[in-house]
Amino acid sequence: MNTNKNISNQSASKIKKFRRELPSTENLTNGILSGNKTALSRAITLIESTNSTHTKQANEIIERCLLHKTNSIRIGITGVPGVGKSTFIERFGKKLTAQGNKVAVLAVDPTSTVTKGSILGDKTRMEELVKDENAFIRPSPSGSSLGGVARKTRETIVLCEAAGYNVILIETVGVGQSETAVHSMVDFFLLLKLAGAGDELQGIKRGIMEMADAIVINKSDGDNVQRAKKARVEFTRALHLLKTQDNGWVPKVLACSALEDIGITDVWETITNYVAINTKNNFFIQKRQEQNKYWLLQTIEDQLKQQFYSNKSVKAELQVAIDAVINNKTSPFTAADKLLNLHSK
Amino acid sequence: MNTNKNISNQSASKIKKFRRELPSTENLTNGILSGNKTALSRAITLIESTNSTHTKQANEIIERCLLHKTNSIRIGITGVPGVGKSTFIERFGKKLTAQGNKVAVLAVDPTSTVTKGSILGDKTRMEELVKDENAFIRPSPSGSSLGGVARKTRETIVLCEAAGYNVILIETVGVGQSETAVHSMVDFFLLLKLAGAGDELQGIKRGIMEMADAIVINKSDGDNVQRAKKARVEFTRALHLLKTQDNGWVPKVLACSALEDIGITDVWETITNYVAINTKNNFFIQKRQEQNKYWLLQTIEDQLKQQFYSNKSVKAELQVAIDAVINNKTSPFTAADKLLNLHSK
Numbered sequence: 001m002n003t004n005k006n007i008s009n010q011s012a013s014k015i016k017k018f019r020r021e022l023p024s025t026e027n028l029t030n031g032i033l034s035g036n037k038t039a040l041s042r043a044i045t046l047i048e049s050t051n052s053t054h055t056k057q058a059n060e061i062i063e064r065c066l067l068h069k070t071n072s073i074r075i076g077i078t079g080v081p082g083v084g085k086s087t088f089i090e091r092f093g094k095k096l097t098a099q100g101n102k103v104a105v106l107a108v109d110p111t112s113t114v115t116k117g118s119i120l121g122d123k124t125r126m127e128e129l130v131k132d133e134n135a136f137i138r139p140s141p142s143g144s145s146l147g148g149v150a151r152k153t154r155e156t157i158v159l160c161e162a163a164g165y166n167v168i169l170i171e172t173v174g175v176g177q178s179e180t181a182v183h184s185m186v187d188f189f190l191l192l193k194l195a196g197a198g199d200e201l202q203g204i205k206r207g208i209m210e211m212a213d214a215i216v217i218n219k220s221d222g223d224n225v226q227r228a229k230k231a232r233v234e235f236t237r238a239l240h241l242l243k244t245q246d247n248g249w250v251p252k253v254l255a256c257s258a259l260e261d262i263g264i265t266d267v268w269e270t271i272t273n274y275v276a277i278n279t280k281n282n283f284f285i286q287k288r289q290e291q292n293k294y295w296l297l298q299t300i301e302d303q304l305k306q307q308f309y310s311n312k313s314v315k316a317e318l319q320v321a322i323d324a325v326i327n328n329k330t331s332p333f334t335a336a337d338k339l340l341n342l343h344s345k
Numbered sequence: 346m347n348t349n350k351n352i353s354n355q356s357a358s359k360i361k362k363f364r365r366e367l368p369s370t371e372n373l374t375n376g377i378l379s380g381n382k383t384a385l386s387r388a389i390t391l392i393e394s395t396n397s398t399h400t401k402q403a404n405e406i407i408e409r410c411l412l413h414k415t416n417s418i419r420i421g422i423t424g425v426p427g428v429g430k431s432t433f434i435e436r437f438g439k440k441l442t443a444q445g446n447k448v449a450v451l452a453v454d455p456t457s458t459v460t461k462g463s464i465l466g467d468k469t470r471m472e473e474l475v476k477d478e479n480a481f482i483r484p485s486p487s488g489s490s491l492g493g494v495a496r497k498t499r500e501t502i503v504l505c506e507a508a509g510y511n512v513i514l515i516e517t518v519g520v521g522q523s524e525t526a527v528h529s530m531v532d533f534f535l536l537l538k539l540a541g542a543g544d545e546l547q548g549i550k551r552g553i554m555e556m557a558d559a560i561v562i563n564k565s566d567g568d569n570v571q572r573a574k575k576a577r578v579e580f581t582r583a584l585h586l587l588k589t590q591d592n593g594w595v596p597k598v599l600a601c602s603a604l605e606d607i608g609i610t611d612v613w614e615t616i617t618n619y620v621a622i623n624t625k626n627n628f629f630i631q632k633r634q635e636q637n638k639y640w641l642l643q644t645i646e647d648q649l650k651q652q653f654y655s656n657k658s659v660k661a662e663l664q665v666a667i668d669a670v671i672n673n674k675t676s677p678f679t680a681a682d683k684l685l686n687l688h689s690k
Contacts, residue, residue, distance in 0.1 A: 059676070059678075059679055062676050062679075063675060063676065063679065066673045066674070066675070066676060067673075069673075151678055154677075154678075155676065155678065158676070207552060207555065210552065237582070237583075238582075238583055289671040289672075292670045292671050292673070292677050293667055293670060293671055293677075294677075295670075295677035295678070295681075296666065296667060296670045296677040296680050296681050299677060299678055299681035299682075300653065300681045300684060300685060301646070301649075301650055303681065303685050304646075304649040304650065304653055304685075305646055305649065307689075308645065308649055321641065322638055322641060325637045325638060325640075325641045326634040326637050326638055327634075328411045328412075328637070329411070330408060330411070331404070331407050331408065331411060331500065331503070332499075332637055332638075332639075332640035332641040332644060333404075333496055333499075333500065333640070333644055334404050334407075334408065335641050336640075336641050336644035336645045336648065337644075339645060340645060340648050340649075344652075
């Protein structure tokens with residue numbers, strides 16, 4: 001007993017020490033590659049940190065994880081609050097782990113610093129998935145800029161894949177610019193919608209419907225079944241009016257009930273079908289390569305802007321210039337030239 | 346006779362001299378404000394010039410013209426080649442001048458350097474409007490970048506308005522990024538479409554439909570009338586699926602035949618109705634102010650990018666970085682940081 005107690009005391013102290021001290025890059029990377037959730041969580045914390053030592057360490061871990069080739073599917077899931085995203089992800093995730101998949105659930109929510117995590121913050125909404133050893137759930141990183149939040153999430157994807165998660169679900173709220181960011185980091189983009197309440201006739205944020213590879217009408221249960229059917233017809237018709245995607249894929253419109261577990265399997269079949277077709281015609285890998293390039297150029301451009309707008313001389317003159325331009329006192333182009341001169345001095 | 350001949354010789358030499366020598370900023374500005382087409386044309390040539398002396402003079406003229414307040418309507422007109430833009434503009438322009446308006450027709454076509462002016466280059470397609478003393482037609486400025494072409498056109502609008510043109514039509518081809526540029530410089534954005542040939546069910550460039558304040562189905566004549574009616578229904582339904590504009594305006598779908606002069610007046614009534622509503626609720630002026638601000642910030646961001654990508658060290662390393670990122674040898678963010686460091690050195 002005494003010996004046992006000592007051993008467990010030693011173990012506890014070891015664990016405490018591990019938690020206090022920052023493990024080496026080597027240890028964290030190996031931990032991730034062996035599928036250790038604690039190592040994965042800690043490395044993600046490094047990614048999210050603003051401390052430059054942490055950033056350096058995070059970058060090394062990412063570079064090593066990048067070398068680790070995996071077959072994963074990255075799925076973006078968007079929809080306005082109330083559409084039932086959490087319930088859908090819980091049900092969808094459980095189906096996938098039951099089939100032997102390892103599922104990571106991430107989120108991009110730039111508003112989370114303000115709202116203290118409006119999505120995925122409350123893990124209790126995914127009770128079963130949280131307890132699932134083949135699922136890993138991480139709320140949105142906080143951050144004032146969408147660029148920062150998106151970057152962190154995108155880097156986290158790399159670590160999750162290296163840790164063996166082969167399905168990455170990335171949740172976002174359908175109300176801002178974050179969809180474009182998520183759309184640029186996933187293989188398949190899912191738009192959740194509600195039938196009824198006139199929702200199929202309005203409220204679609206411009207451009208989001210055009211990004212969707214599938215639209216899923218959720219809460220197609222009880223009184224809603226008929227409305228969902230009607231909504232499917234409406235959306236199918238609307239999608240036909242849009243230009244075909246470059247890969248020839250025609251976005252699918254499905255109906256499901258996450259609550260009553262109806263139609264969830266169809267969603268997964270649609271996605272695997274999409275992946276099969278696009279792997280065959282090489283579009284899948286091409287899209288990922290284009291996304292990599294997109295993030296390189298996008299990061300450069302974001303940083304250039306950030307440097308400009310945080311320049312002291314620019315800051316002092318920007319509002320004056322905006323006011324002059326708004327009131328037609330000067331041309332936008334002349335004003336821009338002046339501010340650019342201030343910046344390059 | 347001899348005296349007359351001398352006088353006309355003198356006049357001719359004066360004109361020649363005027364054409365050879367660059368008139369002063371003062372003369373050009375006064376010429377523009379008095380509605381002189383030659384002065385207007387010459388000032389636009391200064392805007393289009395790459396000579397820095399010309400640019401300086403152009404900027405002075407623009408600043409002076411900006412002070413001249415006018416009531417104008419700026420209308421963007423887009424549609425794929427073959428939709429009948431020239432015929433529509435000719436017919437529409439003539440209707441407007443007949444009502445006492447002064448109409449300027451400009452174009453934004455970044456491809457024009459390659460195609461030697463695919464739109465408006467051939468003025469013979471607007472035979473009647475060219476001869477109309479209350480119309481002023483100017484083909485797209487040439488230029489390798491959309492930003493440059495758009496800037497020149499936007500500055501030209503200011504001069505045309507100062508010269509008394511109260512309706513500014515800006516044509517663009519519905520195949521590229523130029524619609525966004527034109528949309529950002531007009532009060533009303535018109536999308537020309539064709540009925541029939543399955544065109545209503547496909548081929549709409551993503552996002553363009555969402556920018557339209559009105560969709561006009563052209564060539565609604567002969568056998569096409571029924572198809573145009575059907576297309577109206579389809580488009581009206583599709584537009585309902587989009588989110589309402591900030592100003593509450595629901596985009597109108599109209600049918601017309603520019604060739605047979607049917608429905609052209611309805612288009613103008615829709616536009617004046619839009620202007621009336623939006624002037625009343627202040628949206629009209631707010632939109633123009635936002636556009637001014639947009640062009641200020643957009644120009645800054647374009648220039649920052651241009652400076653970056655033309656930096657010698659960046660140029661030397663960019664493709665290497667892109668390749669590394671595409672092949673997952675490095676993270677897009679790490680590669681971006683390296684390139685940004687090169688640039689700021």
